[in-house]
Amino acid sequence: MAEQTQFNLKPEDLPTAWYNIAPDLPVPLLPPIHPGTHQPIGPADLAPLFPEALILQEVSTDRWIDIPGPVLDIYRLWRPTPLFRATRLEQALQTPAHIYFKYEGVSPAGSHKPNTAVAQAFYNKEAGIKRLATETGAGQWGSALAMACQFFGLECLVFMVKASFEQKPYRRIFIETFGAEVRPSPTSTTQAGKKILEAHPDSTGSLGIAISEAVEVAATNEDTNYSLGSVLNHVLTHQSVIGLEAQKQMAMAGEEPDVIIGCVGGGSNYAGLAYPFMADRIAGKTQTRFLATEPTACPTLTKGQFAYDFGDTAGMAPIVAMYTLGHSFVPAPVHAGGLRYHGDAPSLSLLVREGLMEAKAYTQNSIFEAAVQFARAQGIIPAPEPAHAIRGAIDEAVEARESGQEKVILVGLSGHGHFDMQAYDDYLNRRLPEVEFRQEDVDEGLADLPGVPLPG
Numbered sequence: 001m002a003e004q005t006q007f008n009l010k011p012e013d014l015p016t017a018w019y020n021i022a023p024d025l026p027v028p029l030l031p032p033i034h035p036g037t038h039q040p041i042g043p044a045d046l047a048p049l050f051p052e053a054l055i056l057q058e059v060s061t062d063r064w065i066d067i068p069g070p071v072l073d074i075y076r077l078w079r080p081t082p083l084f085r086a087t088r089l090e091q092a093l094q095t096p097a098h099i100y101f102k103y104e105g106v107s108p109a110g111s112h113k114p115n116t117a118v119a120q121a122f123y124n125k126e127a128g129i130k131r132l133a134t135e136t137g138a139g140q141w142g143s144a145l146a147m148a149c150q151f152f153g154l155e156c157l158v159f160m161v162k163a164s165f166e167q168k169p170y171r172r173i174f175i176e177t178f179g180a181e182v183r184p185s186p187t188s189t190t191q192a193g194k195k196i197l198e199a200h201p202d203s204t205g206s207l208g209i210a211i212s213e214a215v216e217v218a219a220t221n222e223d224t225n226y227s228l229g230s231v232l233n234h235v236l237t238h239q240s241v242i243g244l245e246a247q248k249q250m251a252m253a254g255e256e257p258d259v260i261i262g263c264v265g266g267g268s269n270y271a272g273l274a275y276p277f278m279a280d281r282i283a284g285k286t287q288t289r290f291l292a293t294e295p296t297a298c299p300t301l302t303k304g305q306f307a308y309d310f311g312d313t314a315g316m317a318p319i320v321a322m323y324t325l326g327h328s329f330v331p332a333p334v335h336a337g338g339l340r341y342h343g344d345a346p347s348l349s350l351l352v353r354e355g356l357m358e359a360k361a362y363t364q365n366s367i368f369e370a371a372v373q374f375a376r377a378q379g380i381i382p383a384p385e386p387a388h389a390i391r392g393a394i395d396e397a398v399e400a401r402e403s404g405q406e407k408v409i410l411v412g413l414s415g416h417g418h419f420d421m422q423a424y425d426d427y428l429n430r431r432l433p434e435v436e437f438r439q440e441d442v443d444e445g446l447a448d449l450p451g452v453p454l455p456g
C-alpha cells in the first residue's frame, strides 16, 4: 500500500480552546514597561488600544482559553488545516528523515494570520469599536485583518511597509477588495510618519515604523483600536490552534517529532505550532528540539540582545523584554517582509534564552533555493517567510542522510507564496541581492535601547 501522505482531521476535531503557554514557562514573563513613565504597565494603560477581553488574555495565566462560537464558525471556513508528509521531498533528498509539514496556506488569506485576525475582530466588535488600525509587512497580516473586519462589520486601516507596498501590488488589491484602506508607510498622515520622512525622505519603511503610525491613529481616535498580527501574548495564544491540530495529526501518523522548525518574524506562527509540543518538553515528557529560523538581514534571535526595548520605532508602544536589534534598526528590504521586525515575542525570546529553543539565520538566495526545491517536489510554492523554515528542514534532512539517522522533522508552512512571484522572478533570474549581516547596523540600533534594566 502507498505510504500515507495526508493526515486530515474531522470538523469536530477543531480545537475549542486556545493553549496559553504562560503558566508553563520555566521562568515567568517579565512585565511590560510603560514607554513614558518606565513603570510596569497596568491593564488601564492598554485600554486606548485594545478591548478588555484581549487585555485580559494578554496577562492571563490560564492554560486554556475558550474559543468563542462566532470565531469557531469562521475558523470552520478552512480549519482544521492539513498536515502532509513530504515523501517526494524526502525522496529527492534521499534522506531517511521523515518530513511533515503543517500547511496554513489553505486559509482564505493564504497564511496563518486569520487565526488571530478573526479573534481580534470579534472581541473589538463586541466592545463596540468601529475601526481597527494596523501595520502589515508582506501584506499577509493586512489581508487577514481586512477579511476579518469585513466578516464582523468593522472598518480597517492598514499601514503597509512601503517596500512591500511597491513589491506586492496584488497584496494591496487583495486588502482593498475586503474594503480596507491601505497607506504606504511611512506616510505624512501621522506625526510618527512625518518625523521619519523628514529625517529619511526615501525611507522604504519597516514594521516598527508602520506600527508607530497605526498605534498613533488608534491612540488619538476614540472609535479606533489597534490590532497587532504578532509578538503579543494573546496573538501567540490564538495561533495555538495550529499546534493543537498538529499534535493530533502527528498521533494519526504514529510519530513524534524529533525537531520542530518554523520561521520567526515576531514569533506567532512558530509559537502557534511549537508551544503545545513545548509544554511536553518543559514537563520533561519529550526531548523534542525546537529550531527558530530567521533572515540574516534581520537576525534578532541569532545576533540581537535580550533587553528591554520599545515594540515600535517611534517609542510609543510598550517596552518589552525580548531579543532585539534596537527599535531604530531598519532591515534591508528582503522579500520576506514578514520577518523584518526588530524584536521577537517575549515568551519565545525567553525560551531561546533558557536554551529550550535554538535559532539559525539564512541568506535570501539560500531560502529561495530551498523553496524552489520544495515546490518542485511537493507542488506548493511557499511564501518567502516559511521558506526559511524549509531551508532549516532541508538542512536537517541532509544531516540525517549523512549520519544515517531516522529523524522526524515537523515544519510549519505558514503561507503560500502566490503573491510573491516578483521575489521568485528575482531569484530565478539571479537578481536577488545577497544581504549579509552587518554588525555596524546592529551596534547602531542597540545604542538606542531605552535603558530599562532587566531584573536580577
Ligand SMILES: Cc1ncc(COP(=O)(O)O)c(C=O)c1O
Pocket: 111, 112, 137, 138, 139, 140, 141, 229, 230, 231, 263, 264, 265, 266, 267, 268, 269, 270, 337, 338, 339, 383, 385, 386, 414, 415, 416
Ligand atoms: C506567511 C508568513 N509567515 C510568517 C510571518 C512572520 O510572522 P510571525 O513570526 O508572527 O509568524 C509572516 C508575517 O507577515 C507571514 O506572512
